[in-house]
Amino acid sequence: MNYPFEVEPLPYAYNALEPYLNEEILHFHHDKHYTAYVVKLNELVGNYPNLQNMSLEELLIQTDALPNEAKTSIRNNAGGVYNHELYFACMNSPDCELPTDQLALAIQATFGSIEQFRSAFAAAAINQFGSGYAWLILSNGKLEILSTPNQDTPISLTVTPLLCIDVWEHAYYLQYQNRRADYVENWFNLINWDFVGARYMSLMKEVR
Numbered sequence: 001m002n003y004p005f006e007v008e009p010l011p012y013a014y015n016a017l018e019p020y021l022n023e024e025i026l027h028f029h030h031d032k033h034y035t036a037y038v039v040k041l042n043e044l045v046g047n048y049p050n051l052q053n054m055s056l057e058e059l060l061i062q063t064d065a066l067p068n069e070a071k072t073s074i075r076n077n078a079g080g081v082y083n084h085e086l087y088f089a090c091m092n093s094p095d096c097e098l099p100t101d102q103l104a105l106a107i108q109a110t111f112g113s114i115e116q117f118r119s120a121f122a123a124a125a126i127n128q129f130g131s132g133y134a135w136l137i138l139s140n141g142k143l144e145i146l147s148t149p150n151q152d153t154p155i156s157l158t159v160t161p162l163l164c165i166d167v168w169e170h171a172y173y174l175q176y177q178n179r180r181a182d183y184v185e186n187w188f189n190l191i192n193w194d195f196v197g198a199r200y201m202s203l204m205k206e207v208r
């Protein structure tokens, strides 16, 4: 995806994640917050023709190519676009089934069990101070959990995100108020494991 960046439609109905995330949250989150990052990123990149053939990922990885005066703004807004698109894609319905594929085996081998992964991931999400994300990432073929502040993204040449949860208050406050832990707990029911598992398989092919 290149400039001008387009708002990707939500890949399901706005009420598809109820009861765990209500329609109002999804409207604000997708139509206002995520969309604002796309609009702002286009405004910024619009000022620099030499950046306009770079992909979203390239803007986040090749930060040396960014002009000093706009580096932080471009990084924050490109991160806001990338992170939200992955976040929305990682969910699809309130009836998710636990993974049983190669990714499930890798999660068990790395974290002990799906349940232990869930606990560690929830801890990263709950303990992220202030706004940010928790991630399941692939680093040199190995799974890891990490968290990042604000719209930072773990993209680099060797670290690729597989799954993320947005723990900015706008992701849950309208339904959960200050209860981030309840949001995180319920969010596990929404994960689109088919998407995450397919992403894992395609990334592992690149690693080999």
Ligand SMILES: [Fe+2]
Residues within 6 Å of the ligand: 029, 033, 084, 166, 168, 170, 171
């Ligand atoms: Fe968000």
